[in-house]
Amino acid sequence: MTDKPALSEDERLRRYVDRFMSAVPHLQALGIGFRAMGDRWVELQMPYAPQLVAYPETGVIASGTIFSLMDSAAGFSVLVARGKMEPHATLDLRCDYLRPAEPGKTVVGRAECYKMTRRVAFTRGIAHDGDPDHPIAHVAGTFMFTGAA
Amino acid sequence: MTANPLPPYAAMLGLRRQGDAMVMPFQALLIGSPGRLHGGSVAGLMEIAANLAVRDALAGEAATLKPINVTVDYLREGAMEDTSAQAFIQRMGRRVANVRVEAWQTDRARLIAAARMNILILREAGEAAG
Numbered sequence: 001m002t003d004k005p006a007l008s009e010d011e012r013l014r015r016y017v018d019r020f021m022s023a024v025p026h027l028q029a030l031g032i033g034f035r036a037m038g039d040r041w042v043e044l045q046m047p048y049a050p051q052l053v054a055y056p057e058t059g060v061i062a063s064g065t066i067f068s069l070m071d072s073a074a075g076f077s078v079l080v081a082r083g084k085m086e087p088h089a090t091l092d093l094r095c096d097y098l099r100p101a102e103p104g105k106t107v108v109g110r111a112e113c114y115k116m117t118r119r120v121a122f123t124r125g126i127a128h129d130g131d132p133d134h135p136i137a138h139v140a141g142t143f144m145f146t147g148a149a
Numbered sequence: 150m151t152a153n154p155l156p157p158y159a160a161m162l163g164l165r166r167q168g169d170a171m172v173m174p175f176q177a178l179l180i181g182s183p184g185r186l187h188g189g190s191v192a193g194l195m196e197i198a199a200n201l202a203v204r205d206a207l208a209g210e211a212a213t214l215k216p217i218n219v220t221v222d223y224l225r226e227g228a229m230e231d232t233s234a235q236a237f238i239q240r241m242g243r244r245v246a247n248v249r250v251e252a253w254q255t256d257r258a259r260l261i262a263a264a265r266m267n268i269l270i271l272r273e274a275g276e277a278a279g
Contacts, residue, residue, distance in 0.1 A: 026187035029161065029178035053157045062158035063216040064196045068189025090188045094220040 009083075016085065017042075017076060024072075030065055032072060040081035041112035044073045048104050059103035063137075066107060066127050067095050070139040073111035074123040078143050081113035081121065086147045088121065093141035101136045105129035111139065119145055159197050162190060170233040171198040186227030191252055191262050194234045195221065199248040199266040202236035206246070210272065217245070217267040225261045230254045232261070244270055 007015070018034045021027050021044075030052065035043040046052070046069045054062035071093050078088055101107050110132070111125030120142055127137040155164060163174050173179070173194045181187030196219055203214055232254055239247040250264040 024182070024187070025178045025180040026190050027181075030189075051157050051161045054159070056156055062156070062193065062196075063219070064189065064193030065158060067192045067196070067219065067221075068187060071187075071189045071192065087182075089226070090221075090223045092220060092222045093188070093192070094218065096218040097216045100215075 017079070020085075021072075021076075026068065027072060030068055032069055035108060037076070037080050040077060040114070041110060042073050042076040042080055043108055043110045044069060044076070046107045046109070048106060058100075060100045061103070061107070063095070063097050066097070066101065066109070066137050067093070069107060069109040070095055070111060070125055070127055070137065071141065073109040073125055074113075074139060074141040075143065077111040077113040077123050077125070078116075078121040081116060086145060088143045089146050091120070091142040091144050093139060096138045097136070098138060099136050101127075101129050107136065108132075111141075121145070158193070162193055162197075164194065164197060166201075167233070170235045171201065173232045173234070175229050175231050180229065184229060186229070186232065188221070188223055188227070188262075191223075191227050191232060191234075192219065192221045192264070194232060195219070195236075195250040195252055195262065195264045196266060198234040198236040199250050199264070199268065202238055202248060203241070203246045203268050203270070206238055206241050207270075210274070212273060213271040215269040215271065217269050219264055219266040221262055221264045223262050225259065227261050228254055233257075242270070243272070246270060 032046045035045045052061040052065045109127045115122040123141045126135040128135045179190040234252040236250045246268045248266045252262040
């Protein structure tokens with residue numbers, strides 16, 4: 001038996017998120033995967049794929065896929081900010097579609113949980129297709145903690 | 150006679166029209182957390198319902214539609230059941246349509262989500278696209 005280095009809490013959480021995501025059917029269907037995370041932020045990615053397309057004549061993907069990406073990123077940012085896998089529910093999510101995603105490019109969704117109260121988490125984030133300073137979408141979402149108080 | 154084929158994303162969601170509503174039959178790939186629909190799949194259904202309502206209101210006039218923004222309120226968990234969505238155009242302007250959308254499952258009166266969406270209309274005739 002070889003000694004394995006003890007995993008840090010962060011690494012354990014990261015692996016948990018990764019495993020959790022690969023078991024979510026809708027994320028699999030859209031090809032959404034884990035990219036990076038910090039204290040209270042998460043980055044997910046959605047590589048360009050034919051099933052995401054809404055406008056076959058241009059190859060532009062559906063805004064609904066970006067909504068799914070950002071809902072997921074925002075939800076995961078709440079999990080990492082809490083540092084525990086307690087349940088929550090999306091209360092609302094607003095998405096501004098700043099410009100179409102460029103066909104062929106991977107869309108990155110970055111969200112942060114910037115404020116938590118006892119019952120509610122507030123998140124914000126952007127989606128971009130390569131340059132975070134040139135985003136394709138901006139989101140703001142709130143989540144309710146649904147576990148026992 | 151062939152029906153209009155749905156674009157790939159709408160086809161993946163399995164959408165079909167039923168009267169004034171769009172129906173998204175339950176299938177496993179719509180699931181988010183165990184036993185529940187992913188909020189994004191319900192949002193996707195609602196966005197497409199809004200888009201089609203605006204397309205209907207244009208009554209064949211050539212125009213490009215672009216989503217400006219959408220706000221979704223999640224009112225109840227989406228169960229592993231068929232979901233319906235109906236869009237109501239609040240205002241059909243020259244440049245923008247303001248649309249409200251309701252989504253429900255078995256009981257029309259118990260909404261699982263409600264959305265507001267603004268859609269940019271770039272009409273090919275009349276005002277030039279800005």
